[in-house]
Amino acid sequence: MSEVTVEQFAEVLKVSVDKLLAQLEEAGIRVDGPKGRISEDAKHELLTHLRKAHGKAEDGGAPRKITLRRKAQSEIRVAAPMGKARTVSVEVRRQRTYIKRDVLEEQARVAQEEVDRQRETEDAERLALEERAKRDVEQREAQRREREESERRSVEENSRRAAEEQIRRETEQKAREQAEKERRQREEKSRKTTEDGKGPRFGRQELHISGGLSARHKKGRTRSESRRRAVSTADRKHGFELPTQPMQHEVNIGETITVAELAQRMAVKANEVIKTMLNMGVIATINQPIDQDTAVLVIEEMGHVAKILKADQIEEELQAGMKSSEELLPRPPVVTIMGHVDHGKTSLLDYIRRTKVAAGEAGGITQHIGAYHVETPRGVITFLDTPGHAAFTAMRARGAQVTDIVVLVVAADDGVMPQTKEAIQHARAAGVPIVVAVNKIDKHGADLEKVRGELSQEAVIAEDWGGENIFVPVSAKTGDGIDKLLESILLQAEVLELKAVRDAPAVGVVLEASVERGRGAVATVLVKRGTLKVGDSVVAGEQFGRVRALADELGRETQEAGPSIPVQMLGLSSPPNAGDELLVVDNERKAREVALYRQGNSATSAWPSRRARSPRMCSRRWEKKARPARSTCCLRRTCRARRRRCARRWTSCRPAK
Ligand code: GDP
Ligand code: MG
Numbered sequence: 001m002s003e004v005t006v007e008q009f010a011e012v013l014k015v016s017v018d019k020l021l022a023q024l025e026e027a028g029i030r031v032d033g034p035k036g037r038i039s040e041d042a043k044h045e046l047l048t049h050l051r052k053a054h055g056k057a058e059d060g061g062a063p064r065k066i067t068l069r070r071k072a073q074s075e076i077r078v079a080a081p082m083g084k085a086r087t088v089s090v091e092v093r094r095q096r097t098y099i100k101r102d103v104l105e106e107q108a109r110v111a112q113e114e115v116d117r118q119r120e121t122e123d124a125e126r127l128a129l130e131e132r133a134k135r136d137v138e139q140r141e142a143q144r145r146e147r148e149e150s151e152r153r154s155v156e157e158n159s160r161r162a163a164e165e166q167i168r169r170e171t172e173q174k175a176r177e178q179a180e181k182e183r184r185q186r187e188e189k190s191r192k193t194t195e196d197g198k199g200p201r202f203g204r205q206e207l208h209i210s211g212g213l214s215a216r217h218k219k220g221r222t223r224s225e226s227r228r229r230a231v232s233t234a235d236r237k238h239g240f241e242l243p244t245q246p247m248q249h250e251v252n253i254g255e256t257i258t259v260a261e262l263a264q265r266m267a268v269k270a271n272e273v274i275k276t277m278l279n280m281g282v283i284a285t286i287n288q289p290i291d292q293d294t295a296v297l298v299i300e301e302m303g304h305v306a307k308i309l310k311a312d313q314i315e316e317e318l319q320a321g322m323k324s325s326e327e328l329l330p331r332p333p334v335v336t337i338m339g340h341v342d343h344g345k346t347s348l349l350d351y352i353r354r355t356k357v358a359a360g361e362a363g364g365i366t367q368h369i370g371a372y373h374v375e376t377p378r379g380v381i382t383f384l385d386t387p388g389h390a391a392f393t394a395m396r397a398r399g400a401q402v403t404d405i406v407v408l409v410v411a412a413d414d415g416v417m418p419q420t421k422e423a424i425q426h427a428r429a430a431g432v433p434i435v436v437a438v439n440k441i442d443k444h445g446a447d448l449e450k451v452r453g454e455l456s457q458e459a460v461i462a463e464d465w466g467g468e469n470i471f472v473p474v475s476a477k478t479g480d481g482i483d484k485l486l487e488s489i490l491l492q493a494e495v496l497e498l499k500a501v502r503d504a505p506a507v508g509v510v511l512e513a514s515v516e517r518g519r520g521a522v523a524t525v526l527v528k529r530g531t532l533k534v535g536d537s538v539v540a541g542e543q544f545g546r547v548r549a550l551a552d553e554l555g556r557e558t559q560e561a562g563p564s565i566p567v568q569m570l571g572l573s574s575p576p577n578a579g580d581e582l583l584v585v586d587n588e589r590k591a592r593e594v595a596l597y598r599q600g601n602s603a604t605s606a607w608p609s610r611r612a613r614s615p616r617m618c619s620r621r622w623e624k625k626a627r628p629a630r631s632t633c634c635l636r637r638t639c640r641a642r643r644r645r646c647a648r649r650w651t652s653c654r655p656a657k
Helices: 006-013 017-027 040-053 101-195 223-233 259-266 270-279 292-301 313-322 345-357 389-397 418-430 448-457 482-496 588-605 620-625 636-641 643-652
Strands: 065-079 085-099 250-253 256-258 289-291 305-308 328-330 334-339 371-376 379-384 405-411 434-439 470-473 499-501 507-516 520-529 537-540 543-551 566-572 581-585
Touching: 006 017, 017 040, 085 101, 250 259, 250 292, 256 259, 256 292, 256 588, 259 270, 259 292, 270 292, 289 292, 292 305, 313 588, 334 345, 334 418, 345 371, 345 379, 345 405, 345 434, 345 482, 371 482, 371 566, 379 482, 389 418, 405 418, 405 482, 434 448, 434 482, 448 470, 470 482, 499 520, 537 566, 537 588, 543 588, 581 588
Parallel strands: 250 305, 334 379, 334 405, 405 434, 434 470
Antiparallel strands: 065 085, 256 289, 328 499, 371 379, 507 520, 507 581, 520 566, 537 543, 537 581, 543 566
């Protein structure tokens, strides 16, 4: 084909001339308008350009995509309503795109790849999530395990520590006990040394410095050197260890106890006790005795343990303290003279005293006490000058068996009379041997045989009649037979083998007691065993005190009195009753305790004594046990709060007899 014009070429290609011109321009081919000529080369160039433009490879490969467009024009005649036909031109444009199969496949592959990639990513994410969740669970599990482990360890640690603490405490306790034991031993030793009269040779008397610090001065070593050594060897540990818990004391409580004593037993200050009592509504002073119930309340309030002593524990202890296996020594007999009135008892006693006791005494006799002792060549005899059957029986009723021998005085001119018989009965009941003194033998009409006969009817039979009673004819007026009487008494005493301990705390009997102006309570006491000394703390019945002074029957001061010796004693709080037992106790505190205990006892058993009714002794105990008939009086509140008033009430509310 040779060169053609643009119009011709457009006709061939079935495209418009303008489009061809535009395409040619795009391809960079210069033509001179529609009438211009297109060379063969230009045609190829245009083809190449168009191919390029339609995606065909330059190397001439098939195009990947072809788009076909069709345009068809037609004319339709449409009949108009007015009978006129109109021609309408219709253009139909079609476009169809063809794509090569491999392109589609490629696209599908790409899409597939895309999907695959997405799926992979999702998978990876899911896996990561799962992984993370798993890790979380594991972590939590590990934490839990760790926690459990630590708890277990802490529990173990605690128990181990508790065990250690227990062991430590036990060790400390043991050490403390050991130290206490050693301290006691040391004290014992030092006490012994002191008693030996040597006194402590070494040892620091410092308070609260633990042992092992004694700067014992050895030979060849200077004092400072030895001290240095001591200090270097023993660490200067303070001896006192603070208690780890409050100390609980066991406090023994008798019937009564003073505030000060209570405080001392609880190891607290008295002020503390007073304060506690104040809080409980009881006002007390430091020396005030308080009753058992109050004391127990106070003790419990202060966190200690009260131990109530048995009712008769004090007495039991007292009796136990009396028992001793000291050497028994002979003692003088104690004689009581009994007989019918006017038979000469007083005269006989007077005679003996006048002739025997006052022998050698210048200025006559001044009888001070109701008992005396006489010294005969053969021994000492103690006469009780408190004759009378009532006194004798009263004493016996109190359990005080004082008399060893009864001298029965029978007037030779009168014979056996009712009171003579009575005296015999008393002596029999007491199991005391009778020595018969047939008096007034100097008198006209004295009939010794008659007396013997009458007495034999009372089963008092003379020795020469085959009996066992010594009969001595005497005269209190002339003194006949008195020596014989004394001898007979001693003889009888020998038969009785009277013995008593001498070196021991005294036990005695109160024969009589009174309050004397300027001297206080004065008691005549017959010592039964042991030795009573000035300064002894004593209990006599319900009274207590310290022996201030002792005097014999002539008023002479003495320092001590042995068995069967009567003395007058000063120093008791109040006069005791005749027949009361007198005991020497360890200290005045003990004496007070016993006395108050006895006072308390008698208060419960009978109407309280005047003394016991004093305000300070008023206590709930009475209320419980010995409340008077009119129960409205002395209520506890009144009792506690207004003791003084209470005392008055006690007096006023005495039950009518
Ligand atoms: P009591 O009641 O037993 O104490 O007897 P008393 O001692 O008071 O004596 C009563 C009376 O008897 C007094 O008047 C004495 O003088 C008298 N009396 C006592 N003893 C004797 C004595 O031995 N001979 C004589 N003749 N009279 C005596
Ligand atoms: Mg008389």
